[in-house]
Amino acid sequence: MEIFIQVIASGLTLGAMYAVSTIGLALVYSALNMLNMSQGALLAFGGYVCFYAMETLGLPAPVAMLAAMVVGGGLGLAIYLLVARPMLGSPMFETQIFIATIGIGSVLQSVVLQLFGPQPKAQPLNVPGGVSLGGVVVPWQSLLILTIALAMLAGVAWLLGRTRAGLAIRATAQNRDAAQLMGIRIGQVYAQVLMLSGALAALSGIMVSSLSGLLPTMGADPMLKAFVICVVAGLGNVPGAAIAALLLGLLEAIIQYLFGVQYAFAILLGLVIGVLIWRPYGLFGKRQVVRL
Amino acid sequence: MSAGRRDILLALGFAALLAMVPLVFGTRYIISQITLFFIWGIVVTQWNLVLGVAGIFSLAQMALFAIGAYATAMLAYYGAFPLLAAMPLAALVTVAASLLIGFACLRLKGAYVALLTLAVAQVIYLIVVNDTACFTNPPSGCLPLFGGVRGFSRFGDLGFRDLLGSKFYIGHYYVGLGLLLAAQIFCIILIRGPLGLAFRALRDNPGYAMSRGVGRLRYQLWVFGLSAFFTGLAGAFYAANFGVVGPIVFSVSMLLFLLAMIVVGGMGTVWGPLLGAALLMAADEGLREFGTLREIGLGLVLAIFVILLPRGLSGLRRR
Numbered sequence: 001m002e003i004f005i006q007v008i009a010s011g012l013t014l015g016a017m018y019a020v021s022t023i024g025l026a027l028v029y030s031a032l033n034m035l036n037m038s039q040g041a042l043l044a045f046g047g048y049v050c051f052y053a054m055e056t057l058g059l060p061a062p063v064a065m066l067a068a069m070v071v072g073g074g075l076g077l078a079i080y081l082l083v084a085r086p087m088l089g090s091p092m093f094e095t096q097i098f099i100a101t102i103g104i105g106s107v108l109q110s111v112v113l114q115l116f117g118p119q120p121k122a123q124p125l126n127v128p129g130g131v132s133l134g135g136v137v138v139p140w141q142s143l144l145i146l147t148i149a150l151a152m153l154a155g156v157a158w159l160l161g162r163t164r165a166g167l168a169i170r171a172t173a174q175n176r177d178a179a180q181l182m183g184i185r186i187g188q189v190y191a192q193v194l195m196l197s198g199a200l201a202a203l204s205g206i207m208v209s210s211l212s213g214l215l216p217t218m219g220a221d222p223m224l225k226a227f228v229i230c231v232v233a234g235l236g237n238v239p240g241a242a243i244a245a246l247l248l249g250l251l252e253a254i255i256q257y258l259f260g261v262q263y264a265f266a267i268l269l270g271l272v273i274g275v276l277i278w279r280p281y282g283l284f285g286k287r288q289v290v291r292l
Numbered sequence: 293m294s295a296g297r298r299d300i301l302l303a304l305g306f307a308a309l310l311a312m313v314p315l316v317f318g319t320r321y322i323i324s325q326i327t328l329f330f331i332w333g334i335v336v337t338q339w340n341l342v343l344g345v346a347g348i349f350s351l352a353q354m355a356l357f358a359i360g361a362y363a364t365a366m367l368a369y370y371g372a373f374p375l376l377a378a379m380p381l382a383a384l385v386t387v388a389a390s391l392l393i394g395f396a397c398l399r400l401k402g403a404y405v406a407l408l409t410l411a412v413a414q415v416i417y418l419i420v421v422n423d424t425a426c427f428t429n430p431p432s433g434c435l436p437l438f439g440g441v442r443g444f445s446r447f448g449d450l451g452f453r454d455l456l457g458s459k460f461y462i463g464h465y466y467v468g469l470g471l472l473l474a475a476q477i478f479c480i481i482l483i484r485g486p487l488g489l490a491f492r493a494l495r496d497n498p499g500y501a502m503s504r505g506v507g508r509l510r511y512q513l514w515v516f517g518l519s520a521f522f523t524g525l526a527g528a529f530y531a532a533n534f535g536v537v538g539p540i541v542f543s544v545s546m547l548l549f550l551l552a553m554i555v556v557g558g559m560g561t562v563w564g565p566l567l568g569a570a571l572l573m574a575a576d577e578g579l580r581e582f583g584t585l586r587e588i589g590l591g592l593v594l595a596i597f598v599i600l601l602p603r604g605l606s607g608l609r610r611r
Contacts, residue, residue, distance in 0.1 A: 101595075103598070107587075113587075262423070272408075272411075
């Protein structure tokens with residue numbers, strides 16, 4: 001029973017962390033058909049900005065998190081203006097933006113390396129202690145991550161479901177041309193989506209680094225997992241991505257407990273490939289009928 | 293003269309020119325850098341077949357290269373195979389692995405393929421690096437089954453050291469040249485032939501191609517498996533040339549470097565990838581002193597080329 005609670009708690013924490021960056025990726029894919037390979041670098045950037053604001057500038061934690069999200073959003077906007085917008089009309093947009101963001105990701109990661117050096121650092125945003133739940137100590141840190149992540153997910157759900165901007169984003173994702181004909185400025189929508197995704201990535205980076213420490217390359221692994229989650233959910237399916245993130249987080253914690261940490265990702269991926277052979281468009285994706 | 297025949301003559305001409313290089317510049321550094329160019333040249337010509345000609349966004353290509361290199365090292369190290377026998381065997385192992393990966397990934401399309409192949413490559417890397425249980429205990433210390441973080445070394449060489457003495461690198465140079473020539477001629481025949489037509493049809497209009505009887509999974513598995521042979525062979529030659537194989541062959545910056553070669557030269561063209569490889573290796577040589585700025589430069593080159601010149605340098609001619 002105690003082990004059960006521990007596995008569930010760590011699984012939910014993992015899942016919540018993944019969910020925050022995964023919905024950012026899913027949003028960008030659904031609106032622009034764009035796989036943002038620089039997401040990992042944005043994660044690292046967010047973590048380091050929070051570190052810099054708290055450690056060097058001595059700002060309180062909420063301000064530092066806000067600063068990281070603003071920087072992440074700014075980078076997202078810059079990626080839209082400098083990289084995505086010039087090639088939006090190209091017939092090979094999906095391939096091109098993929099390659100271009102791989103390049104941008106490498107640039108951003110090298111910038112972090114230049115600014116902060118290759119040594120691992122501890123994220124100062126850390127809450128010590130824990131709370132006893134059914135005889136098991138669950139760290140406050142995990143509960144904090146879970147709370148922030150759930151608040152963030154609720155916020156995004158509200159934004160998408162209840163506001164005019166959210167309506168415009170959903171309309172653009174559903175049918176770009178029709179949305180444009182209805183008077184939606186899709187350029188603006190794209191910019192908003194990338195900013196939102198950048199801010200979510202920064203927040204996710206802070207969470208990841210508060211558990212595993214800061215490294216310039218720290219974003220690569222969570223990004224890959226976020227992508228795998230997106231694929232399982234069906235690319236571009238935002239609510240599906242959140243559910244799949246929580247499910248895969250739990251699954252990862254269970255596999256880690258049963259088979260050991262080093263094989264967790266390999267086994268997880270085996271399962272994912274199995275799922276995709278069974279349902280090529282993801283668990284929650286719809287089969288697309290293509291008209292020739 | 294048909295385009296295919298012209299390209300093959302061109303390839304033979306280039307090879308003849310390159311064959312004379314060791315007679316003129318004797319320094320070991322230049323010769324081994326050009327040998328490295330031959331290795332990357334093979335990888336990018338084959339990757340270009342998959343990515344540019346068939347339009348399959350595979351990022352597993354470096355993993356296949358690594359499989360070729362590791363298979364060679366492991367056959368030679370554990371099985372005591374001579375390298376000349378281990379290399380073709382490793383290429384066949386790579387083909388088998390590529391068919392397995394292809395069967396799992398190629399049922400999907402576009403972005404899904406890219407993500408899944410990237411994930412498969414990462415898993416292979418993690419399995420190699422995270423395995424810490426000792427498989428054997430040579431005098432140099434504990435060695436896991438896949439070599440672990442340290443990798444393999446001392447698994448023999450191609451025998452040029454006995455034959456040519458201190459000039460053994462010239463032997464490697466000619467082996468590399470021969471392999472690249474074979475790989476490039478293979479590409480030309482494939483691109484200009486009927487199979488290439490099928491691959492391009494599936495890339496440009498999969499629906500129409502399939503309705504004319506070109507099975508997508510079948511032909512994409514073909515191009516995946518065929519290109520894996522030379523990719524694996526390049527990995528095998530990499531192992532033989534350097535005498536060490538470690539997890540560095542999986543590194544992201546290596547993937548970036550090779551992808552940039554294809555993009556700069558021109559995806560889907562016959563000569564673009566080799567042009568890109570030559571240019572980027574020369575530029576890399578110039579940037580060597582700048583350390584981490586090299587990564588920034590490489591990333592910027594990749595992004596700028598995709599944004600401003602998506603057809604690469606070979607595309608300039610067609611404008």
